[in-house]
Amino acid sequence: xxxxxxxxxxxxxxxxxxxxxxxxxxxxxxxxxxxxxxxxxxxxxxxxxxxxxxxxxxxxxxxxxxxxxxxxxxxxxxxxxxxxxxxxxxxxxxxxxxxxxxxxxxxxxxxxxxxxxxxxxxxxxxxxxxxxxxxxxxxxxxxxxxxxxxxxxxxxxxxxxxxxxxxxxxxxxxx
Numbered sequence: 001x002x003x004x005x006x007x008x009x010x011x012x013x014x015x016x017x018x019x020x021x022x023x024x025x026x027x028x029x030x031x032x033x034x035x036x037x038x039x040x041x042x043x044x045x046x047x048x049x050x051x052x053x054x055x056x057x058x059x060x061x062x063x064x065x066x067x068x069x070x071x072x073x074x075x076x077x078x079x080x081x082x083x084x085x086x087x088x089x090x091x092x093x094x095x096x097x098x099x100x101x102x103x104x105x106x107x108x109x110x111x112x113x114x115x116x117x118x119x120x121x122x123x124x125x126x127x128x129x130x131x132x133x134x135x136x137x138x139x140x141x142x143x144x145x146x147x148x149x150x151x152x153x154x155x156x157x158x159x160x161x162x163x164x165x166x167x168x169x170x171x172x173x174x175x
Contacts, residue, residue, distance in 0.1 A: 040062060072143045072147075087141075087144075088138070091140040094136055095141045099175050102166070103174050105166050106166055106175065111171050114170070117166075123161065123166060124161045127158045128160050128162050129157035130158070145157075152168075
């Protein structure tokens with residue numbers, strides 16, 4: 001848009017039948033819709049808010065009514081909040097233990113230069129999925145923690161490095 005405002009001619013080339021990359025809205029058969037990909041912004045994302053203001057892109061409230069639902073290890077869990085506490089106490093404890101370890105690891109990540117962390121080379125060669133495999137003992141806990149990464153990054157846990165995940169968590173203040 002800035003190029004157009006400067007008088008330049010602009011063409012957008014896209015291999016798909018739509019533009020937007022990983023961000024799109026899926027219209028369901030019942031008329032409802034689901035935002036996919038990078039659909040939400042929140043506190044601290046000042047640059048995207050500034051761009052929205054600059055180009056007149058409106059925002060709208062996100063309403064969360066009812067329970068959340070998740071399928072883990074073939075079981076359905078209805079819950080409110082961020083973790084389905086109706087999971088087995090063992091799975092919830094396993095998630096807590098993983099968060100404690102991730103919190104400890106995040107403290108060693110310099111957010112201005114994550115590649116300088118003492119274990120950066122090792123952690124960058126290890127996928128988050130491989131680390132989870134070694135550090136979760138409960139299948140539902142493992143599935144929940146993998147799906148959280150898929151939801152945040154629209155990538156499988158096997159496609160992102162442990163260093164990247166730790167850096168992202170450290171940048172946000174921890175897991």
